[in-house]
Amino acid sequence: MQPYLLEMRNITKVYPNGVAANRNVNFALREGEIHAVAGENGAGKSTLMKILFGMEEPSDGEILLKGERVRFHTPQDAINKGIGMVHQHFMLVPSFTVAENMVLGMEPKKGLGIHYDEAIRMTKELADKYQLAVDPKAKVESLSVGMKQKVEILKALIRGAKILILDEPTAVLTPQETEELFKQLLALKREGHTIVFISHKLKEVKAICDRITIMRSGTTAGVFDMADITEQEISRLMVGRDVVLKYEKETLKTGPSVLEVEGLTYIDAQGKKVLNNIFLSVKAGEIVGIAGVEGNGQAELVRALTGGLEGSRQGKAAVSGSEIGNADMRTIRGHGVSYVPEDRMSQGAAKDESISDNIISTRYRDKAWNWGMFLRGKQIVKLAESLIEEFKVRCSGPAQPIGMLSGGNMQKVIVARECSSDPVLLIAEQPTRGVDIGAAQLVHQKLLEMRSRDCAILLISADLNEIMELSDTLHVMYGGELVAEFDKPSEVTEEELGLYMLGLKKQQQSKSRRGGNRDAEVL
Numbered sequence: 034m035q036p037y038l039l040e041m042r043n044i045t046k047v048y049p050n051g052v053a054a055n056r057n058v059n060f061a062l063r064e065g066e067i068h069a070v071a072g073e074n075g076a077g078k079s080t081l082m083k084i085l086f087g088m089e090e091p092s093d094g095e096i097l098l099k100g101e102r103v104r105f106h107t108p109q110d111a112i113n114k115g116i117g118m119v120h121q122h123f124m125l126v127p128s129f130t131v132a133e134n135m136v137l138g139m140e141p142k143k144g145l146g147i148h149y150d151e152a153i154r155m156t157k158e159l160a161d162k163y164q165l166a167v168d169p170k171a172k173v174e175s176l177s178v179g180m181k182q183k184v185e186i187l188k189a190l191i192r193g194a195k196i197l198i199l200d201e202p203t204a205v206l207t208p209q210e211t212e213e214l215f216k217q218l219l220a221l222k223r224e225g226h227t228i229v230f231i232s233h234k235l236k237e238v239k240a241i242c243d244r245i246t247i248m249r250s251g252t253t254a255g256v257f258d259m260a261d262i263t264e265q266e267i268s269r270l271m272v273g274r275d276v277v278l279k280y281e282k283e284t285l286k287t288g289p290s291v292l293e294v295e296g297l298t299y300i301d302a303q304g305k306k307v308l309n310n311i312f313l314s315v316k317a318g319e320i321v322g323i324a325g326v327e328g329n330g331q332a333e334l335v336r337a338l339t340g341g342l343e344g345s346r347q348g349k350a351a352v353s354g355s356e357i358g359n360a361d362m363r364t365i366r367g368h369g370v371s372y373v374p375e376d377r378m379s380q381g382a383a384k385d386e387s388i389s390d391n392i393i394s395t396r397y398r399d400k401a402w403n404w405g406m407f408l409r410g411k412q413i414v415k416l417a418e419s420l421i422e423e424f425k426v427r428c429s430g431p432a433q434p435i436g437m438l439s440g441g442n443m444q445k446v447i448v449a450r451e452c453s454s455d456p457v458l459l460i461a462e463q464p465t466r467g468v469d470i471g472a473a474q475l476v477h478q479k480l481l482e483m484r485s486r487d488c489a490i491l492l493i494s495a496d497l498n499e500i501m502e503l504s505d506t507l508h509v510m511y512g513g514e515l516v517a518e519f520d521k522p523s524e525v526t527e528e529e530l531g532l533y534m535l536g537l538k539k540q541q542q543s544k545s546r547r548g549g550n551r552d553a554e555v556l
Contacts, residue, residue, distance in 0.1 A: 036100070038064040038227055039085075039196060044094035046080050052437065054080035055091070056251045062196065067218060067228045069238040069259070072248035072271055073469035074441025075427055078231060081248070082198055085229075086118045087111040117189025118198040121467060123181050127174035131167050131184050132156045135191055159191050164220055178327050179210035186217070197221070198229040201467060203237055205327050205495045207531040215241050233469055235264040247271055272471035280477065283485050285505050288317030291458050291489035292338070297348035299333055299513075307333045309513045311348070315458065315489040320480065322492045322504030322522065323515075326534050330513035331493050332375070335462050338491070339372050340365050352458055366395060369457035373448055373464045375493075377440070381447040384436030388428060389417040391435045392450045420449040425475060441472035448476050452483055459483055462493045477503060497527045509533040516540060 041060040047053045055077045062068055072078045083089040085096070087105030096103050098114055105111045108118070125134050132152040141151040156169040165183045173181060182202065189197055199218075203211045218228055218241060232238050238245060239259060247254040247270045254270045292315040299308035308330050315321045325331050336342040338350055340362040350358050352368045362372070374380035382391050393413050396402055402409050417431035424445040428438055435443055444465070451459060461480065465473040480503060484490060494500040500507060500522070507522035508515045509530060517533045517540045519525050532538035 037061040037097075038099060040097040041081065041085065042095050042097065044081060044084060044096075045092050046077075046084065046089060047092045050437065053251055055084075057094070058248070058251070058253050060085075060246055060253070061256075062227050062229070063244075064227055065222055065225055066243040067222055067230055067241055069242040069245040070229060070231045070248065071233070071235070071238060071245060071267060072254070073439075073471050074444075074467075075250075075439030076248040076271070076469070077251040078248045079200075079440075082118070082200070082229070082231065085111065086116060086198060112192050112194070115193055115195040116198070117192060117194025117196070119182065119185040119189060119200065119202065121201040121204060123185055125173045125181060125184060125188075127172070129173060130169065131171050131173060131176075132169040134173055134184060135159075135169075135188055137188075139192070155191065156187070159187055163187070163190060163217070163224070165217055177210075178205045179207075179213070182206070182214065183217075195225070196227045196229070198231070200231045201233070202230070203232065203234060204466060207326060207534045208497070208527045209531045209535060210326075211237065233473070235267050235470070238267070239264055268470055271469065280481060280502055282481060282503075282505075285319065287319045287505075288487055290314050290316050291353055292491060293349070293351045294338075295349045297334070297337060297350060298346065299337065299342060300345045301333075302344060307513050308337070308346075311515060313491075313508070313515070315491050317457070317487045317489050318484055319505045320484055320490040320492055320503050322494065322500040322507045323510050324494065324497065324500050324507060324530055324534060325510035327495060329510050329534075331462075331510055333513075334510075335372075335375075335460060335493060338365075338460060339370070369455075371395075371451035371454055371456035371459045373451050373459070373461045375463040375466065377443055377447055382435045382443055385434055387432050388421065388426070388435050388438075388446055389413050389431040391446055392417050392420060392431075392453075395450060396454060416453075420446075420453055424449040424479070441468035444468050445472060445475065448479060452479050456483075456488055458489045458491070460491045460493075463495065464492070465494075465496065465499060473499070497530055501525065501527070501530075511536045511539075 039062040041058065044055050044058045045053070046055040058077065058081055060081060070078045080089060084091050087108045087110045090106065103114060126137070132149070135156045136152045141148040153169040160167050165187055167180060167183050167187065173184065186197070202214060206214060222228065230238065230242055242259050244256065244258055245262065245267065246256050247267060249271060292313070294311055294313040297308055297311040298306065301307050311334065323331060333342060337346065338357065340360055349356060352370055355368050357365050357368060378384060383394065393402060397408060402413060414431050421428060421431065426442050426445045428442060435446055448464060465476050477499065480490060492500060492503060504522045507519045509517040511534060
């Protein structure tokens with residue numbers, strides 16, 4: 034048995050508030066392997082990786098690199114020892130070129146300025162070496178998500194990373210982009226690099242990883258050769274029960290149309306047409322899904338429906354017959370709309386406030402929850418306690434600041450708040466992004482419960498399994514347009530959806546809920 038390249042022994046991390054994120058965790062890497070780390074949100078895997086990358090310091094335990102004890106006080110310490118990390122949310126400067134991002138902080142000099150041609154040469158040389166084709170002169174803001182990820186990987190490699198930590202690397206990729214990424218990771222493995230692959234997608238973990246460390250409740254639940262364990266066994270070790278992400282939906286019984294979008298067009302401040310002639314309808318008791326690679330107009334469509342879109346727009350958007358096009362979110366909520374935003378940290382929650390305060394934040398003005406100037410504290414706590422129990426939120430109680438929760442538990446609180454207000458329309462934007470398989474299953478079940486209670490649901494998601502399993506009707510968005518529509522999403526393959534999402538295939542005429550043929554063409 035080859036000696037370990039890196040070992041983390043008996044790692045414990047206790048925060049000042051007494052919360053133990055890691056308890057005597059052991060983790061080891063062999064040189065040249067792709068090693069998966071899996072576990073529920075709150076299981077401690079993010080904290081463990083932050084310790085490995087110098088973003089956190091352990092309360093106890095030790096790290097050995099090639100048998101030598103090391104201590105990382107900052108990410109730069111880890112980088113200096115050949116450890117790099119690609120975060121789920123990319124750390125790139127959008128207005129800079131690829132080459133400028135690549136050399137940021139280590140710029141080659143020419144006189145008193147930056148030697149830009151040398152930065153381009155360095156980028157191209159490294160991209161060619163690792164077969165990660167990028168345009169050094171392209172602005173990052175113009176790149177696809179898959180291309181930005183290549184830049185992040187190259188950025189780590191140019192700094193000498195031999196151990197590469199990838200946090201949810203396929204979360205927003207199409208099947209085709211995921212397949213390309215896997216080829217590149219296998220090429221890196223052949224070059225002698227060691228890869229830590231953090232993911233909730235067990236099918237992908239099984240496809241590419243050599244070994245897996247499973248974490249649960251801050252401890253190591255087991256380390257396995259991938260050939261010796263099934264997806265079902267992994268999920269059972271992660272959450273303590275069998276998890277099934279295929280659902281038996283009740284027969285579709287739709288009511289009247291709740292959301293109507295007609296000819297919605299939006300031109301941004303740079304004069305770019307971001308939304309082009311969108312027609313969309315969502316009926317009571319129906320889940321309408323929108324799939325697409327990020328940056329193709331989904332965010333702008335959501336903002337148009339939730340009061341956050343500024344600039345030149347045409348067309349109409351109405352909820353239950355009431356125009357909402359120029360309304361703010363408070364007014365839109367008054368029409369019975371709930372909204373689960375994509376970014377739970379900046380849009381979905383006030384992280385320094387309590388769970389109770391976050392739950393009541395969208396309804397505290399209602400007379401049921403206040404005595405004039407004063408809130409009905411006991412009723413609010415009672416509501417929070419009931420939702421914590423119903424949504425299985427792991428916390429110390431309603432008074433705990435929501436920012437102290439794991440990502441998955443924070444998401445449960447946000448979904449609980451939005452589902453418990455009895456909406457006529459629920460807009461769910463990436464509702465399970467970055468949450469574990471157990472939390473995702475709970476969110477999915479709640480969406481289906483809302484559907485059975487005649488709520489109209491608009492689901493925007495980059496998770497193809499999620500959107501194909503839950504949607505009654507599925508649209509694909511590309512370049513600001515709805516380029517395809519499917520009445521039986523479960524019969525469409527992920528590969529076919531990927532072609533539409535990448536703009537390689539387009540239906541000649543989308544029904545857009547108005548009738549017509551949908552013959553497909555390959556562009």
